[in-house]
Amino acid sequence: MESIISLQNVTKRYGGFLALDDVSVEIPPGIIGLLGPNGAGKSTLIKVLLGLVKLTAGDGAVLGYQVAPENFQEIRSQVGYMPEDDCFIEGIAGVEMVQFAAQLTGYPKLRSLQRAHEVLDFCGTGQERYRQVETYSTGMRQKLKFAQAIVHSPKLLVLDEPTSGLDPEERTAMLNRIKLLGAESSMSVIICTHILKDVQDICEYAAVMVAGRVPLLQTVEKLRKPATPSFQVRVLGDPQPFMAEVVQRGATAVLGSHNVITVSNIDARGDRLIWECAKAVQISVQSMVPAKISMEQVFMQVVQEATNGH
Amino acid sequence: MGINNLGYRKWELIPKIGSHQWTTITSFGVRVAWRSSWLRRIFLLAWLPILVMGVALFILEQSIQDVDSDEFPMNLGRPVVSVIIMQRPEISNIVMITAIKKQFDNVATQLTQGVLGSLGMDVREDTDTSERDGLRQQGDIFGGEISFDVEDLKFVADMSPELLNMMFGQTTDRMMGGIGGRRRGQPGQGPPALFKQSKHKLLRSQEVARDLLEYDLDDSGVIEFRELVDYMRPTLWAQILFTFFIIPQAFSVVIVIGMVAPKLISRDMKNRAFLLYYSRPIKPWQYLLGKCGIVWVFLAGLTTMPALILYCMGVALSPSMSVVLVTWDLPLRIILASVVLCVPTTLFALTLSSLTRESIFASFGWFAVWIMGSIAYGIMTVVEGVVRMNNNVDPDQPNFVGFVESGLEGNWSWLSPLQTLENLQSWVFGMDQETGSIGLAFALVSLVCVVCLIILRRRIVAPIRV
Numbered sequence: 001m002e003s004i005i006s007l008q009n010v011t012k013r014y015g016g017f018l019a020l021d022d023v024s025v026e027i028p029p030g031i032i033g034l035l036g037p038n039g040a041g042k043s044t045l046i047k048v049l050l051g052l053v054k055l056t057a058g059d060g061a062v063l064g065y066q067v068a069p070e071n072f073q074e075i076r077s078q079v080g081y082m083p084e085d086d087c088f089i090e091g092i093a094g095v096e097m098v099q100f101a102a103q104l105t106g107y108p109k110l111r112s113l114q115r116a117h118e119v120l121d122f123c124g125t126g127q128e129r130y131r132q133v134e135t136y137s138t139g140m141r142q143k144l145k146f147a148q149a150i151v152h153s154p155k156l157l158v159l160d161e162p163t164s165g166l167d168p169e170e171r172t173a174m175l176n177r178i179k180l181l182g183a184e185s186s187m188s189v190i191i192c193t194h195i196l197k198d199v200q201d202i203c204e205y206a207a208v209m210v211a212g213r214v215p216l217l218q219t220v221e222k223l224r225k226p227a228t229p230s231f232q233v234r235v236l237g238d239p240q241p242f243m244a245e246v247v248q249r250g251a252t253a254v255l256g257s258h259n260v261i262t263v264s265n266i267d268a269r270g271d272r273l274i275w276e277c278a279k280a281v282q283i284s285v286q287s288m289v290p291a292k293i294s295m296e297q298v299f300m301q302v303v304q305e306a307t308n309g310h
Numbered sequence: 311m312g313i314n315n316l317g318y319r320k321w322e323l324i325p326k327i328g329s330h331q332w333t334t335i336t337s338f339g340v341r342v343a344w345r346s347s348w349l350r351r352i353f354l355l356a357w358l359p360i361l362v363m364g365v366a367l368f369i370l371e372q373s374i375q376d377v378d379s380d381e382f383p384m385n386l387g388r389p390v391v392s393v394i395i396m397q398r399p400e401i402s403n404i405v406m407i408t409a410i411k412k413q414f415d416n417v418a419t420q421l422t423q424g425v426l427g428s429l430g431m432d433v434r435e436d437t438d439t440s441e442r443d444g445l446r447q448q449g450d451i452f453g454g455e456i457s458f459d460v461e462d463l464k465f466v467a468d469m470s471p472e473l474l475n476m477m478f479g480q481t482t483d484r485m486m487g488g489i490g491g492r493r494r495g496q497p498g499q500g501p502p503a504l505f506k507q508s509k510h511k512l513l514r515s516q517e518v519a520r521d522l523l524e525y526d527l528d529d530s531g532v533i534e535f536r537e538l539v540d541y542m543r544p545t546l547w548a549q550i551l552f553t554f555f556i557i558p559q560a561f562s563v564v565i566v567i568g569m570v571a572p573k574l575i576s577r578d579m580k581n582r583a584f585l586l587y588y589s590r591p592i593k594p595w596q597y598l599l600g601k602c603g604i605v606w607v608f609l610a611g612l613t614t615m616p617a618l619i620l621y622c623m624g625v626a627l628s629p630s631m632s633v634v635l636v637t638w639d640l641p642l643r644i645i646l647a648s649v650v651l652c653v654p655t656t657l658f659a660l661t662l663s664s665l666t667r668e669s670i671f672a673s674f675g676w677f678a679v680w681i682m683g684s685i686a687y688g689i690m691t692v693v694e695g696v697v698r699m700n701n702n703v704d705p706d707q708p709n710f711v712g713f714v715e716s717g718l719e720g721n722w723s724w725l726s727p728l729q730t731l732e733n734l735q736s737w738v739f740g741m742d743q744e745t746g747s748i749g750l751a752f753a754l755v756s757l758v759c760v761v762c763l764i765i766l767r768r769r770i771v772a773p774i775r776v
Contacts, residue, residue, distance in 0.1 A: 050589055073327050073591035081589035087582045090573075091342055097586075103334045104590040106325030115321060122318045134581075148586065153321035177318075185320055 002064075004029050004156055004188045005049060010058035012044055012212075019044040021212035023058070027190070031182040033199030033220070034192045035299055036209030042192045043084075045209065046158055051075055063155055077105055080154035082145045084161040084192075088133040094144050095120060095129040101148035115151055123147045124173060138165035146174070150181065157181065157189045163198055175202050196295035200224070208299060210306035216298075223298045230264035230291035232256075233274055241281040249273060262291050327591045335587075335600025340607045343570050352569070353611065356562035360616040363554045366390075367624040370546055371633075373539065388535070392456045394549060395542055399507075403515035406481045407469070408462040458533040460526055466519035474512055482507045544636045545740075547624060551617055551640065552739040555647055556732045559613050563651060564680050564728075566608050571659035572672030574601045575770070580667040584770075594770050598660075605656040614648040647738045651731055654755045657762035658727075664769035680727055687726035691717055724754050731755070 005027040012020040019041045036042050047053045049062050051072035063078055065071040089097055095116050102112035120129045123143045128136070133144060142165055149157060162178065163171045179202045181187045193199060199206050200220065207217040216223075235242050239261055243253040251273060252265045266273050271288060278285050343349060373391050395401050469477065525537045539546070578584055587597050621640055625633055658679075662672040695717060723729040733751040 052588055073593075076589060076591045077325055077327055079589075081585070083582070083585045083589075085582050085585070087585045089342075089583045089586065090577045090581055091345070100334075100338050101586060101590065103338070104331065104587065104592055106327040106331065106591065107323060111323060118319065150318070152325065181318060185318055 002029075003027055005060070005062055005190075007048075007060040008058055010048065010060055011056045012041075012048060012053060013056045018212055020048065023212070023214050025207065025214045025217055027207065027217065028205060029186075029188045030204040031178065031189045031191065031202055032205040032207060033203035034190055034207050034209065035194075035196065035199060035295075036192075037303060040209040041212040042209055043160070044212075046081070046160065046190075046192065049075075049158065050079060050081060077152070078155045080149035080152065080157045082149040082157070082159045082162060084164070086141055087145060088136075088141065090132075090134050092133060093130050094125060094133050094136065094140070094147075097133055097144060098129075098147045098151050102151045105152040107152065112151075116147070119147045119151045122150075123177065139167065139170050142166055142170075142174070146177070150187075153185075155187065157187055158192075159189060160192045161194070162191060163193070163195055171198075178202055196299055200295040206295070206298070208302045208306075210303050213306065215306045216302045220295075224292040224295070226264060226291055226293055228264055229266050229270065230262060231266070231271060231274060231288050232291045233261045233263055233288045234259060234286040235261070235278065236284040236286050238283075242277055242283050245277040245281050246273070249277060264291065329596065331592055332596040332600035332603060335592075335597065336603030336607060339574065339601065339604035343573075343604060343608070346569065349566065349569050349608075352562065352565055353608070356559065356566070356612050357616060359554060359558035360620055363550055363620050364623050366550050367547070367620065368627050370539075370543075370550070371624065371628045391539055391546065392535070394546060395456060395538065398542070398545060398549070399511045400515045400518040401538075401542070403481060403507075403512055404458065404463070404466050404519055407466050407477050407515070408458070410477065410480050411462070411465055456535055456538060458522065458538070460523060460531045460533065463519045463523050463533065467516055467523060469516060474509070474516070478507065478509055478512055481512070543633065544640070547621075547637050547640055548643065548739045548741065550624075551620065551644060552647075552735060552741050554617060554620065555613060555651065555735050555739075559616075560651070560728060560731065562612050563609055563655060564677075566612060567605060567655055567659045568673055568676045570608055571605050571656065572663045572676060573669040574604060575660055575663040576666050576669040576672050579664070594767070598766055598770055601660055602656050605659065606652055609652040609656070610648065613651060614644060617644040617648070643739055647735045650734045650738055650755075654731070654759050654762075655727075657759050657766065661762040661765050661769075664766055683726040684728055687722050687729055690722035690725060691720065694721065724750055 003026040005025070007023050007025050010020050010023040011018070021041075023041075023045070034042055034045070044053065048055060048060065048067065051067060051069065055067065060067040062075050065075050067075075089100070092100070095113070098116035098120060099109070099112045102115050103109060107115070117129075120143075123146055125140070125143050125147065128140055133141070136144065142162065146159070146162060149159070157178075159178070163174050166174055175198060178189055178191065182189050182202075182204075191198065191203065203220050205217060206220050206223055207214055233242075239255060239259055243255065243261060246253040246261075246263055250265070251263055251267075254262045254264075256262055263274060274285065274288060370391055373388055396405070522533050522538070522541055525541045526533055533541075578587070588594075618641060621637070621644065625631070625637075659672075659676055662675045663669065665675075666672050695714075720729065720733075723733060730751045733748055734755060737748050
């Protein structure tokens with residue numbers, strides 16, 4: 001599969017500060033979550049992709065175009081960017097801002113207006129689109145930024161904290177829109193976020209940035225898969241006898257919240273061990289699903305390893 | 311979901327990306343700025359002077375068409391046009407040189423008469439016509455009788471460099487004497503024109519005298535008012551357009567730029583709209599050009615457009631289309647004068663806008679520079695005048711001369727942006743009415759443009775580099 005972003009030994013230095021440290025990564029198409037603590041270099045990486053900052057060293061390509069000044073117009077016309085910070089033009093209505101964004105990408109005025117309405121409908125913006133943008137709530141501004149990022153049908157969409165400031169309902173709606181774009185429009189999406197659950201919910205890949213490096217890029221599915229087969233089990237009644245039986249048979253059992261027991265180190269015995277233990281202690285198994293590691297665990301582990309490794 | 315919601319559809323339209331993208335920023339910015347009702351009102355007011363100037367052109371052309379008429383407005387046109395002509399340095403100089411020549415002739419005549427009288431020969435009574443004839447033009451200008459004898463013009467046209475040098479001193483003294491004389495309540499000795507005398511202006515007067523000699527179409531030996539006005543027509547047109555630029559429009563420009571430009575970059579910085587622009591196929595120079603374009607559209611609407619309309623109006627009102635042949639360069643001068651006015655002011659205003667996130671500070675800085683500049687220029691000129699007055703030890707020269715000289719020389723005009731731009735526009739329109747040095751004004755304006763461009767470049771690129 002051809003990568004949408006390819007970076008080789010990319011380094012970016014702001015004076016004495018090393019923002020990107022010899023980054024080499026191949027990002028495949030799909031929905032990618034870009035994770036990292038504050039100051040890890042996520043924003044700099046985005047700016048490098050959009051050609052907003054010059055590389056100190058290294059080479060790269062976005063959507064097949066070399067990251068070089070002569071290609072920035074092509075790159076930017078095919079990339080949509082939703083910044084984290086508020087970003088608007090004072091004194092204009094929301095629909096005008098989206099229309100202007102389309103015009104800036106090179107589309108004619110009337111078609112841009114038509115498209116702006118279409119995209120704002122998709123983003124769930126009602127009559128508020130006719131209000132001046134400076135009067136918008138945080139949630140509305142997020143929608144507006146999202147609309148201006150997708151108005152020109154980009155091949156690659158870069159979203160910086162797309163769900164921050166949204167209420168739960170709006171957050172779910174926003175994630176659904178992103179999912180839809182990735183699934184139905186074959187648009188690749190890079191989501192920079194601190195909300196790990198968002199990545200867990202909708203991303204196909206996750207990349208973690210730490211101290212200007214990308215130590216991890218993997219499918220979310222693989223990342224969340226435990227090293228050995230594990231199960232999350234809920235039983236009716238007291239879980240302690242069941243856990244004791246599991247431990248006695250050489251596996252590991254950890255009690256989590258809501259009486260969920262994570263059974264690991266099962267080896268080849270698989271789910272048979274669980275049924276045998278339940279039968280031994282005469283207890284009913286309420287549910288049993290393959291266990292997954294949370295993104296938080298993955299993230300913390302990667303950050304810790306990278307920090308120690310540095 | 312509303313029935314209008316079609317979901318997300320891929321857009322297949324192919325965008326047109328190119329260096330023209332700045333026009334999108336300009337047209338959008340103009341549309342947004344035009345929503346201000348105050349801006350619209352001021353714009354409307356700024357167009358009113360065009361009516362006054364249009365009437366001036368109409369009167370001028372009617373005067374040329376029917377110079378002998380006693381009917382309104384032709385009878386009104388004559389004195390008005392005469393006053394304007396007399397304010398022209400080249401004409402004013404011819405009048406002064408003629409008067410000086412006749413004074414010398416008169417002295418020579420009196421000496422001759424004295425000698426002949428002492429010899430007992432019959433002598434006619436004094437024919438001291440020097441003052442009357444020499445200053446006929448200025449004395450009778452309100453009757454519209456300004457005219458030149460061909461002989462006088464020949465004298466001016468044929469002056470040797472030495473004579474020209476002498477006339478430079480004589481005319482300068484005469485102008486100053488005239489000003490001081492009037493102050494002392496004595497009859498004036500020089501024309502009421504106020505300009506800085508220079509050898510260049512005297513040479514120009516010689517050229518005009520030579521040209522005027524060819525305008526004696528009826529071989530009457532006198533260049534009559536009609537012929538003079540016909541010759542001066544392009545200059546008069548340029549004078550009207552120059553006046554239009556420097557008096558009403560310069561003030562409108564300052565106010566309109568003060569309303570539009572300060573918001574253009576500062577608000578983008580405050581609201582981080584830079585990200586919206588630079589995540590699109592827009593380069594910093596396109597952004598800057600787009601923002602400049604917004605201001606230029608308004609300025610063109612205030613200066614270039616009305617001035618060109620005024621010109622066309624003048625052509626339409628003139629009795630003969632031959633006026634186009636003698637004024638063909640005026641549209642180009644109008645465009646150049648607009649560039650001189652618009653480029654430095656726009657760059658300066660945008661620089662102020664880029665230095666702050668609060669547009670109100672940029673507005674304050676803009677108006678402060680214009681107001682304080684003019685005040686500083688006024689104060690320094692008055693101080694210099696007072697110093698010159700106090701240093702004047704010549705008992706024959708009135709004290710007031712030093713003061714007026716200071717104003718005419720305009721050594722401090724570089725302090726005032728308004729005065730500096732006026733000097734440049736005077737040069738563009740070929741008016742020779744500048745106070746202060748054109749070279750200094752040009753250098754100053756160029757320096758301001760270069761510095762502003764450097765600052766703008768840094769400030770515009772800075773937000774995306776952090």
